[in-house]
Structure formats: structure tokens, C-alpha cells
Amino acid sequence: MSFHNTTDNPSRYEDPKEHEEARTRDPIERVQRYLTALGLWDEKKAAAMTDEVREENERALQMAYAADAPRPDDVFANVYATLPPRVARQKADFLDGGA
């Protein structure tokens, strides 16, 4: 369990006891305990999956870093199959350096 985002500060509104109590109900941990009890899960599998997910995230991050920066007029991309005339004109004016 973590914060909502980097500007969040749960210490200002959350009772630490509530947090500790909620930790005992962490659904990811509960599912792991449940699967372990069924003999379907163990630490080795958990570690392997963690590595796999971490690598997948890392690949995705590198791909995103390596991608070309979006072009300014990409704000008009993929909104409609064919831009309505008014939006097409906004795009043309924008590319023209106008308003």
C-alpha cells in the first residue's frame, strides 16, 4: 500500500492504526496466502513473477524514453477518422503559426 501520489500526505488525515489494520487486509498479500494454502504459490514463484513484471516495466520505460517526442500537432491526432472542417481549420491555423 502506498500514497495516492507524491503530493499526498496521509499522516495529515489517516490514523496510523487504521493503516496497520488495512495492511492486514492487503488484497495482494491475501491472494498470495490463499494460493499458498492451495499449494499453487510459493516464494520462488513470487520472486520470479516480481522479476518478470519489473523487467516488463523497465522495457516499457526504455521504449517510452527512446520514442520520438510527440509533434505539437499530434494534439489533433486520433480524435476523428476525418477531422471536421472546423477542427481541420484549427489545425491548419496552428501549423501556420496563427491563433
Next chain:
Amino acid sequence: MPQRNIVEAVNNALVEEMEADPRVMVLGLDVGKLGGVFRTTSGLVDRFGADRVVDTPLAEASIVGASLGLAIAGMVPVAEIQFLGFTAQGFHQIGPQLAKYRQRSRGRYHCQVTIRAPFGGGIKSPEFHSDAVEAQFVQTPGIKIVMPSNPYDAKGLLIEAIRDPDPVLFCEPDRLYRAMRMEVPDGAYTVPFGKAVLAREGEHVTLVAWSAAVELCMRAAEQLASEGVSAAVLDLRTLVPLDIETLCAQAAKTGRCVIVHEAPLSAGFGAEISATLMEEVFYDLDAPVARVGAFDVPFPAASLEAYYLPSVERVVAAVRRTME
């Protein structure tokens, strides 16, 4: 050639497209066994079966959300929300989700979804049913907004909507559902989006409208003619895409323009049209652009709706002001 009203035209469009394309399906509250609250989907479940004509729970967010998922999976859903005012319960699924899905997935997915929604006043329905909230969806780019005013356009625009690769909000004027009949041919045809049409020629002033307000403007133009004022009526047909070219050319031609809509005046789509005319044809205008809308108050009880909605009298009065 067969004569159809809007209910029959919508039904016929659905039949044509479901016959032609097995991916096309209909879902919504009571669209199956009942045939829809206004009977627009009458007979479809018998013809195409309950797998393609699905009665849903009363849950607008789920109706639209399920349509989005079905579209991604390759179906072409036509969802019915019983009244446009009820889209409030499904708004997140329409604007933030459906309209944005192409962009959110960087073009990997698109949503070929049509949402049909009857709307508008004049039939003495209870609260929430009559709200003309079409402009709210202009602020959620990615969805097209279609507002037919007559049976021929209703069929052609609905087929165009179903075939459009992007989501379409298709608003049907409930006051006009059975108010008029006209020639609506059998067989599929489309009416293109973004093409306004001159419903009536006129020299002195242009009345700009969509959906049921077009019919109102036609009556106002008739009365104005008896007073010697020649009023054109421009039917926008679609708000997104907007036919700026025809709008501006027509306003410039008559030099006077009155925009009429059923939605509350403030921030209604009339404000967008007026601003567009200021930007594009200001120097061709002979008078300030005028607007006639509903008052900026909630849609009232049935006994008061005639006073709330724009009327022939209010349209004529606005025209007289621009003629001074």
C-alpha cells in the same frame, strides 16, 4: 413512394442497416418487446432476435459503456437512451470515454457507436424528459452531434450515423415524431453530415435552426411572409460537424440572422453560431445577430412549457427587432 413519419423513418433505417450488416445491433431500455418508448424499434426483436435487439436494465451508463465494449469487439451498436435528459446518468461513458476512446488508444480502437435519444419539449412529459442538452456534448470533442428535423433526413442521417466510424449522438425531436409525413424511399440512402440545407428561401432575414426548431421557424416564416418579410430557414442538420460555409454565406446574403433553439439561451449552441458569424461575416451584416432560446430556467412543469419554449411570437418579435 412510401410516406413515412419520423418514427417510421427511424425504424426503417434500423431495419435497412440490420439487414445489410450483421454487426449492427440495437440495445436500450424496452427497445425489444415493447418496441421502444416511442415505438421506433417496433418489430425489430421479432425480425432479428434478442441477441441483436437487447432489452437492457434502466442504466444509461451501462447502456453506453456496453456499446463501447461491443464496438471494440467488432459490433456496430445503436444504443437508445430514452430521453436526452437521461444522458446525465451516462455522461461519463459518452464524453470522457466513448468520445475519447480513439485518442486514448492512439487510434488502435475506434467506436462505431450511435446513441439515439429523443428530446425536446412540447409533449407535456414530466421533468428531466424534455431537456435540450445537445450543446453539452459539443464540449466533448470526438463525438458527432446530429439533429434531424424531418423524416427524410432522419432516415438518411441515421444510416450515415450507423456507418460513421466515430461515435454519433443522434437526437430525435419527440414533438415531431408523428407530426409530419413525407416521401421516404425504401432502400438505404445517406444524408451527409456537415451539410446544412435551406428549408425555405428568403431575402430579408435568415432563421437558423435544427431539429424541432426548424418546424417552428417554418411557421414563423409563414407569418412573417403575411407581414411582408421574406425569411429564409436554414436547417443545420448537424452541430458537429458544423457547416460553417453555408451558414456564413446564407447570413451574409440576407444580412440579418436570427438563431432559434429549444435549449436555454445562455451558452446554447446559438451562442457558438453567433460568435462564428461575428468572426466570419461581421461586415456583411445589416443588424446584430439575434437569438431566441428557452429561458435560462429549468424546464418547467407541463402546464407551463408553452411559455418556456420559443414560440412563433418570440421568433417574429426577434425578426422585427433585426429589421428595425
